[in-house]
Amino acid sequence: MLRGLATVSFYAADVKTARAWYEELLGIAAYYAVPSAEEPAYVEFRFGDFQCELGIIDAKYATHQVGSPAGAIVYWHVDDLEETVDRLVELGATVVEGIAERGSNTGFRTASVEDPFGNLIGVMNNPHYLEVVESLKSA
Known part of the structure; x- marks a missing residue:
């Protein structure tokens, strides 16, 4: 059964720009980036009372259409x-x-x-x- 929120995944065509936007919003730096911090395809933040995870994934890896809510x-x-x-x-x-x-x-x-x-x-x-x-x- 479902036990709790583990990770929320968002997509962005420009992960570096999205990382900077979320760093500004959250007031913290992403703690994780692959394949590198300079050219990330994925970045992750942990924050809040329960250290929830927010991951931002390069939109080219999405299995669905990205760009509109x-x-x-x-x-x-x-x-x-x-x-x-x-x-x-x-x-x-x-x-x-x-x-x-x-x-x-x-x-x-x-x-x-x-x-x-x-x-x-x-x-x-x-x-x-x-x-x-x-x-x-x-x-």
Whole structure:
């Protein structure tokens, strides 16, 4: 059965440019690149409370069409949804779905953007995520 998010893979025709964009967004450098840091076909970041992995793969290796948003949206918990959406747009992302309340007074709020490389990024306020993090601290 599914046990948890391991790696999210995005595609980009220019991995070096995508790496630089995500380094700016995340505030960290990619820790891994193959075949080399100078000419990467794949780079990877680890970040967040659970050291989630985000990989960026050269679009020439995709088994599907790349460059326009499609498919599932992975939502990343953020503490300040408005600030995060503003920052993504400032870096060149395009809003796909503006901030939306999910349910009545549940605290779940989402938004999504398309990065400059055609990948969808979901961001959200997720009270359940915060409960899990807190429960692990006290375990």
